[in-house]
Amino acid sequence: MTTTRAGRLYAPIVFAMLIASGASHARDLTVVGFGGSLQDAMRTAYFEPFSKRYGAPLIEESYTGGIAKLKAMNQSRTVTWDVLQMDENEMTLACDEGLLEPFDWKSQPNAADILPQVKAPCGVGAFVWSKVLAFDPAKTPGVKSWADFWDIKRWPGERGLRKQARMTLEIALLADGVAPDKLYETLGTKAGVDRAFAKLDQIKPHIRWWVSGAQPVEWLAAGNVVMTSAYNGRVAAANKDGRAFTMLWTQQLYSADYWTIPKGTDKLKAARELIAFMTSADAQKRFAETIPYGVTNNRASALIDPKIQPDLPTAPQNMAGALMIDTPFWVNNEDELQQRFERWVAQ
Known part of the structure; x- marks a missing residue:
């Protein structure tokens, strides 16, 4: 032994x-x-x-x-x-x-x-892991929150989001001012779901949907998007290879x-x-x-x-205002919300 x-x-x-x-x-x-x-x-x-x-x-x-x-x-x-x-x-x-x-x-x-x-x-x-808002500060200076992700006028260009209801609806509600500790209470109601989709409606023409974790940083590097949701480790790996992307820990989503x-x-x-x-x-x-x-x-x-x-996403200073993904909520609701999300994307 x-x-x-x-x-x-x-x-x-x-x-x-x-x-x-x-x-x-x-x-x-x-x-x-x-x-x-x-x-x-x-x-x-x-x-x-x-x-x-x-x-x-x-x-x-x-x-x-x-x-x-x-x-x-x-x-x-x-x-x-x-x-x-x-x-x-x-x-x-x-x-x-x-x-x-x-x-x-x-x-x-x-x-x-x-x-x-x-x-x-x-x-x-x-x-x-953590899903964060990532951007190139040299091209998109001043971004501070998910609310800024929705500001097309100040920061024109495409945004990257995962093609999935889970975490995308949470991001929409965070951008709309819902506090992390109230988010699943809100998303658990019809009005809350409607609110999330209404928020997504505001930027739908400007969204580029990603499906693999490698895509967001590739798109940032190529200039295909001006900001994107992304996994913290993928952003850090890109920076290790010479990029200078910023990721916001404010209201990170983690699991x-x-x-x-x-x-x-x-x-x-x-x-x-x-x-x-x-x-x-x-x-x-x-x-x-x-x-x-x-x-x-x-x-x-x-x-x-x-x-x-x-x-690390678990560093105490990075956990302030963080949102832990509610797995039981999604186990119970994902089929219904994902179906609605797919219909919405296809419209």
């Missing part, structure tokens, strides 16, 4: 035997994420060190979310994904539909260190992504070993220092370079 710096035990020899015993299978352990700079960071912090430690090749795939493929694999009994990154809402839906393996917290070596808020029946928190295991994988033990590795303190430290997303392992927080801390 070897011991990591975080004091957690792993079994490289046992794991190598697991891999070897599965050699008759035609595929290697497959991990699926959301691509782009986020998955690049995962490769650096997780996938390559894991493969090096265990001598076990990993196959990477990427997707843009949703549970349709998960359903198709489950129904056909040809599960080729072993570890899957999911947002909290889709994980909850997939778990309720029996598409994910129950998470075995008893065998999770880092269980005591994981934030209780991200311990789920079918997954463990991978990281905390967590999770590591899950598709139901029916024939590599269950290996999948659990990979997740244990990725949720260790040392691995999460590497991840946060590669791309600044919040960690879910309490022990990792103390290991992160202090210079990185202010760039």
